[in-house]
Amino acid sequence: MLARLVVSGQTSAVTDIRLATTADLDTLAATVVTAFDRDPAFRAFFGPDPEFGPLALAFATDLLRRRIATDSVWMTSDGDALAMWDPPANTAETPAPALELPGEALTRLDAYDAAVHAAITAEPHWYLGVLASHPRRRGQGLARLVAQAGLDACLLYTS
Numbered sequence: 001m002l003a004r005l006v007v008s009g010q011t012s013a014v015t016d017i018r019l020a021t022t023a024d025l026d027t028l029a030a031t032v033v034t035a036f037d038r039d040p041a042f043r044a045f046f047g048p049d050p051e052f053g054p055l056a057l058a059f060a061t062d063l064l065r066r067r068i069a070t071d072s073v074w075m076t077s078d079g080d081a082l083a084m085w086d087p088p089a090n091t092a093e094t095p096a097p098a099l100e101l102p103g104e105a106l107t108r109l110d111a112y113d114a115a116v117h118a119a120i121t122a123e124p125h126w127y128l129g130v131l132a133s134h135p136r137r138r139g140q141g142l143a144r145l146v147a148q149a150g151l152d153a154c155l156l157y158t159s
Contacts, residue, residue: 015076015142016076017074017076017077018075019068019071020068020075021068024079025061025064025065026061028079029061029064030057030079031080031132031133032082032132033056033060034134034135035133035135036056041112042056045105045109047105055101058100059099062098062099063129066094066095066096067084067086067094069094069095070086070092070094071092072085072087072153076145080133080134081133081134081142082130082131083130083131083143083146084132085126085127085128085129086129088125126154128150131143
């Protein structure tokens, strides 16, 4: 999918938006960690430096691996922006987590996951779990493009 973005009356270059593959794992995981480096929740999950980087990267890689298997991660071709969706329950087989985290980090993530799932409807739905853009590309509308690709897929699914 090619997308052309208009920002403030100026047209940007054509940006290729596509589904992520396992070959994109390292690039996309690095984008997620860089994008959320200063996010208070992400920092709370994985603790202070130097533990933060390796734990956050392992988490992002595992989450991406599971979502890529369901064809629900849209990205810019350079990997600087991505939208990671959860498809409706029981519509795609999601691989089990293969992540080993220290007990404290796992406890914090489990509490967050339980709180999110308690607030989500039981009706079939797509859930945008992660929307990230590399800080060097923020403000260029790339997150909007990758999110729109996911929304378009949601519409096709419900049609």
